[in-house]
Amino acid sequence: MAEFLLSLAAEKQLNINDEQFSALLDSQDSLAHLRKEFHIPIIETLPDVDANLVNVKDECVYMCGNSLGLCPKITSVMMNEELNKWAKRGVIGHFDDSARPWVAIGDFPLESMAKVVGAHPSEVAVMNSLTVNVHLMMVPFYTPTETRYKILIEDKAFPSDHYAVESQIRFHGRDPDDALVLLKPRAGENTLRTEDILEVIEKEGDSIALVMLSGVQYYTGQLFDIPTITKAAKAKGCSVGWDLAHAVGNAVLELHEWNVDFACWCSYKYLNSGPGSIAGIFVHSSHDVNTRNRFAGWWGHEKSTRFTMDNKFISNQGAAGYQLSNPSVFATVPLIASLSVFDKTSMRELREKSLKLTGYLELLLRQEIVTQDGAADFTIITPVTPRDRGCQLSLRFNCKVKPVFAELEKRGVVADMREPDVIRVAPAPLYNNFSDVRRFVRHLKDSLAAAAATKH
Amino acid sequence: MAEFLLSLAAEKQLNINDEQFSALLDSQDSLAHLRKEFHIPIIETLPDVDANLVNVKDECVYMCGNSLGLCPKITSVMMNEELNKWAKRGVIGHFDDSARPWVAIGDFPLESMAKVVGAHPSEVAVMNSLTVNVHLMMVPFYTPTETRYKILIEDKAFPSDHYAVESQIRFHGRDPDDALVLLKPRAGENTLRTEDILEVIEKEGDSIALVMLSGVQYYTGQLFDIPTITKAAKAKGCSVGWDLAHAVGNAVLELHEWNVDFACWCSYKYLNSGPGSIAGIFVHSSHDVNTRNRFAGWWGHEKSTRFTMDNKFISNQGAAGYQLSNPSVFATVPLIASLSVFDKTSMRELREKSLKLTGYLELLLRQEIVTQDGAADFTIITPVTPRDRGCQLSLRFNCKVKPVFAELEKRGVVADMREPDVIRVAPAPLYNNFSDVRRFVRHLKDSLAAAAATKH
Ligand SMILES: Cc1ncc(COP(=O)(O)O)c(C=O)c1O
Ligand SMILES: Cc1ncc(COP(=O)(O)O)c(C=O)c1O
Numbered sequence: 001m002a003e004f005l006l007s008l009a010a011e012k013q014l015n016i017n018d019e020q021f022s023a024l025l026d027s028q029d030s031l032a033h034l035r036k037e038f039h040i041p042i043i044e045t046l047p048d049v050d051a052n053l054v055n056v057k058d059e060c061v062y063m064c065g066n067s068l069g070l071c072p073k074i075t076s077v078m079m080n081e082e083l084n085k086w087a088k089r090g091v092i093g094h095f096d097d098s099a100r101p102w103v104a105i106g107d108f109p110l111e112s113m114a115k116v117v118g119a120h121p122s123e124v125a126v127m128n129s130l131t132v133n134v135h136l137m138m139v140p141f142y143t144p145t146e147t148r149y150k151i152l153i154e155d156k157a158f159p160s161d162h163y164a165v166e167s168q169i170r171f172h173g174r175d176p177d178d179a180l181v182l183l184k185p186r187a188g189e190n191t192l193r194t195e196d197i198l199e200v201i202e203k204e205g206d207s208i209a210l211v212m213l214s215g216v217q218y219y220t221g222q223l224f225d226i227p228t229i230t231k232a233a234k235a236k237g238c239s240v241g242w243d244l245a246h247a248v249g250n251a252v253l254e255l256h257e258w259n260v261d262f263a264c265w266c267s268y269k270y271l272n273s274g275p276g277s278i279a280g281i282f283v284h285s286s287h288d289v290n291t292r293n294r295f296a297g298w299w300g301h302e303k304s305t306r307f308t309m310d311n312k313f314i315s316n317q318g319a320a321g322y323q324l325s326n327p328s329v330f331a332t333v334p335l336i337a338s339l340s341v342f343d344k345t346s347m348r349e350l351r352e353k354s355l356k357l358t359g360y361l362e363l364l365l366r367q368e369i370v371t372q373d374g375a376a377d378f379t380i381i382t383p384v385t386p387r388d389r390g391c392q393l394s395l396r397f398n399c400k401v402k403p404v405f406a407e408l409e410k411r412g413v414v415a416d417m418r419e420p421d422v423i424r425v426a427p428a429p430l431y432n433n434f435s436d437v438r439r440f441v442r443h444l445k446d447s448l449a450a451a452a453a454t455k456h
Numbered sequence: 457m458a459e460f461l462l463s464l465a466a467e468k469q470l471n472i473n474d475e476q477f478s479a480l481l482d483s484q485d486s487l488a489h490l491r492k493e494f495h496i497p498i499i500e501t502l503p504d505v506d507a508n509l510v511n512v513k514d515e516c517v518y519m520c521g522n523s524l525g526l527c528p529k530i531t532s533v534m535m536n537e538e539l540n541k542w543a544k545r546g547v548i549g550h551f552d553d554s555a556r557p558w559v560a561i562g563d564f565p566l567e568s569m570a571k572v573v574g575a576h577p578s579e580v581a582v583m584n585s586l587t588v589n590v591h592l593m594m595v596p597f598y599t600p601t602e603t604r605y606k607i608l609i610e611d612k613a614f615p616s617d618h619y620a621v622e623s624q625i626r627f628h629g630r631d632p633d634d635a636l637v638l639l640k641p642r643a644g645e646n647t648l649r650t651e652d653i654l655e656v657i658e659k660e661g662d663s664i665a666l667v668m669l670s671g672v673q674y675y676t677g678q679l680f681d682i683p684t685i686t687k688a689a690k691a692k693g694c695s696v697g698w699d700l701a702h703a704v705g706n707a708v709l710e711l712h713e714w715n716v717d718f719a720c721w722c723s724y725k726y727l728n729s730g731p732g733s734i735a736g737i738f739v740h741s742s743h744d745v746n747t748r749n750r751f752a753g754w755w756g757h758e759k760s761t762r763f764t765m766d767n768k769f770i771s772n773q774g775a776a777g778y779q780l781s782n783p784s785v786f787a788t789v790p791l792i793a794s795l796s797v798f799d800k801t802s803m804r805e806l807r808e809k810s811l812k813l814t815g816y817l818e819l820l821l822r823q824e825i826v827t828q829d830g831a832a833d834f835t836i837i838t839p840v841t842p843r844d845r846g847c848q849l850s851l852r853f854n855c856k857v858k859p860v861f862a863e864l865e866k867r868g869v870v871a872d873m874r875e876p877d878v879i880r881v882a883p884a885p886l887y888n889n890f891s892d893v894r895r896f897v898r899h900l901k902d903s904l905a906a907a908a909a910t911k912h
Pocket of ligand 2: 129130131132158160161214218243245246266276753755780781782
């Protein structure tokens with residue numbers, strides 16, 4: 001990517017940090033029009049902005065899709081349609097002839113959702129929230145025996161996954177100190193090597209009941225080799241589940257083809273469904289919903305007889321069988337809304353743009369900042385190989401990070417700081433453009449200088 | 457209640473089915489102003505209405521709060537505030553200085569919610585949906601042993617509860633045929649007698665791990681004697697949980713005082729939070745969150761260190777410790793909105809009105825219809841004693857119920873039919889008035905006549 005960008009700049013006699021250069025990249029972006037589908041916050045509506053440093057009427061530099069994606073314009077339209085329906089028709093909204101009768105509200109996102117994760121629609125359900133689903137999936141897929149009872153996760157898994165897994169181990173009467181196998185990077189390295197993961201699976205696989213890793217690591221931004229790890233773990237007889245919170249809508253996924261057992265994800269990051277909105281699950285079609293124990297509820301009941309109320313449970317086939325409750329309409333409609341934007345493109349197109357966008361970010365960071373005074377203020381802990389990462393770059397600072405972050409905020413940059421020393425920067429290909437990336441790097445450069453100056 | 461109403465009518469020289477009489481009752485209703493807090497659907501916006509039978513510009517007769525409560529006017533205001541915040545500030549909404557920073561969104565309903573169920577705020581959490589919470593509560597509270605492994609529920613429990621309990625029994629390697637104890641009414645009776653429930657507990661209590669009944673039965677409208685049953689079951693060493701879907705916002709509850717172990721409820725019925733919105737749990741303060749196994753997630757982590765990301769789980773105290781995921785903002789805000797209406801009154805005031813409202817309904821039904829041609833078209837299967845019921849009356853028809861229901865719909869009545877032969881009628885004291893009740897009975901009378909006429 002660097003080569004392509006540098007030669008394009010040379011050809012046009014521009015520097016890669018020129019406004020004209022990012023504008024050129026934007027003009028060549030076949031997905032650029034999708035930005036207009038979103039509300040981009042204006043700097044003046046953000047807190048802690050310094051009007052002397054930035055034009056507060058400009059759009060902010062939003063690099064935080066890894067935490068909460070931006071709001072599609074269609075969302076409030078659809079939400080108000082449902083609010084209106086409730087106000088005007090009450091319970092009739094469940095079964096009425098409107099665009100989205102509530103009784104089926106959870107079905108409307110399935111086709112688009114399945115496309116995004118590379119699944120058959122019947123392998124996908126939208127329900128609950130992420131950690132809830134991690135637990136509900138572990139009920140059928142973590143069934144420890146005397147000899148096979150361990151769970152393999154990352155040493156620095158997202159806290160909620162760590163707590164979920166620990167509590168499941170305790171629930172089954174085991175001790176996490178014994179049953180939890182933690183994958184650590186090699187000394188001096190930030191991310192896990194696939195070969196090391198495979199070695200652990202090869203060595204300890206016979207005692208591992210479940211491998212549950214994240215598709216994209218929340219802290220480092222590492223994209224795991226899902227097909228290779230899945231295949232190796234399944235060959236050893238382990239169940240394999242993936243937490244795709246940071247991978248969905250970010251990386252190209254082929255969950256069905258990769259033969260993943262189950263996967264869970266939230267929808268409020270790259271899927272842009274709003275804070276805490278409804279989550280998704282994938283269960284591979286090779287699993288018959290009736291052959292494993294799982295927790296059951298009426299929403300998992302076969303649809304045509306769900307309301308017969310005879311208390312004889314006949315399960316929906318596929319992922320739909322794992323549903324428990326009637327889903328929240330107001331947590332689901334924003335997902336329907338945001339997936340309608342995904343329907344205007346494809347994950348392959350988005351990924352293609354993403355590689356360029358993040359490649360441009362990396363190149364600018366290296367040119368503009370890493371070489372400043374000959375020394376870097378930070379290292380990029382995300383893998384350098386595009387294949388091994390999503391859109392996010394995680395910058396680990398060797399100066400104090402809080403003052404830098406505060407300076408970024410003054411300039412209308414929305415990124416995300418993680419204790420102790422990391423700023424995560426995530427240009428989302430659905431709405432971020434190359435100018436955002438250029439502006440981010442300029443603001444970071446200025447912020448580093450300003451933070452350094454106030455230190456003295 | 458009948459005596460009071462009849463003597464008032466006599467005193468005013470009115471018949472109880474006179475428009476002036478229901479208007480008089482409305483004028484004496486100190487909670488009448490609360491109706492204005494809600495959108496009452498207009499008949500013309502409902503489907504299948506016959507403009508020849510009814511003035512379609514009138515408000516409908518909405519008797520369906522047992523299924524989906526009406527929409528408070530404040531809800532769309534608050535929802536649009538949150539949609540706007542997301543559009544204007546993105547992820548900043550989690551921690552900003554607005555009225556409802558999302559990071560704490562689940563805390564805002566707690567005080568009002570606790571009042572409604574008679575609990576300390578720390579005994580209550582809002583999270584997930586009802587059946588999900590039933591499962592999450594059974595993880596700590598259904599821990600079968602060799603000798604104590606049974607679950608006592610109603611024979612006609614709500615299907616989702618039945619499926620939940622069955623699947624939990626199977627999960628623990630037991631057979632529901634052995635481990636499920638079902639409470640049936642006596643031959644020829646429709647509802648359960650407390651004495652019979654107590655007898656089963658006395659006889660089988662030593663083998664019962666969990667008693668889980670509904671506060672108000674969804675089909676019959678029976679209100680169970682929660683304190684008496686709870687006390688008896690706990691004396692026998694059983695855990696006691698209540699499904700309060702139909703009781704919350706309907707009956708006066710004193711969960712703390714009654715020493716209930718846990719309770720779950722949805723919020724879309726009498727709490728008016730909208731379809732599938734966030735549910736509630738109660739866990740008695742006598743239970744230390746750390747002494748039982750449960751499923752854990754980061755949202756149950758002690759708040760001040762939740763984001764330290766060191767993967768050491770320290771639980772919130774109380775019900776908050778059972779939270780798993782960051783809650784859906786758009787499923788929670790409607791609950792905050794609707795509870796703000798409850799804050800304008802109290803459950804005792806609502807119950808007082810409710811007794812009058814449902815008493816008036818019963819009296820009118822008996823006077824206007826049950827005596828028609830000397831024979832009744834239906835029986836009221838709900839207990840006759842006000843103490844033993846909430847606001848709902850369940851009418852079991854001895855004619856075909858579908859044509860009657862269709863006739864009601866033509867007249868702009870929204871009630872709720874349950875296969876095979878029941879119509880549930882639920883005047884909700886928060887927004888229904890005495891005129892609604894009178895109009896309902898007139899429409900039912902006309903509907904029965906019309907249905908009978910077309911039969912010939
Ligand atoms: C008594 C009772 N229990 C459980 C449920 C299931 O609710 P949910 O779909 O919210 O889990 C309902 C729904 O109407 C109910 O009435
Ligand atoms: C990787 C990962 N897993 C799990 C979670 C927990 O999500 P929730 O609170 O929706 O359960 C998150 C939230 O950010 C996450 O990033």
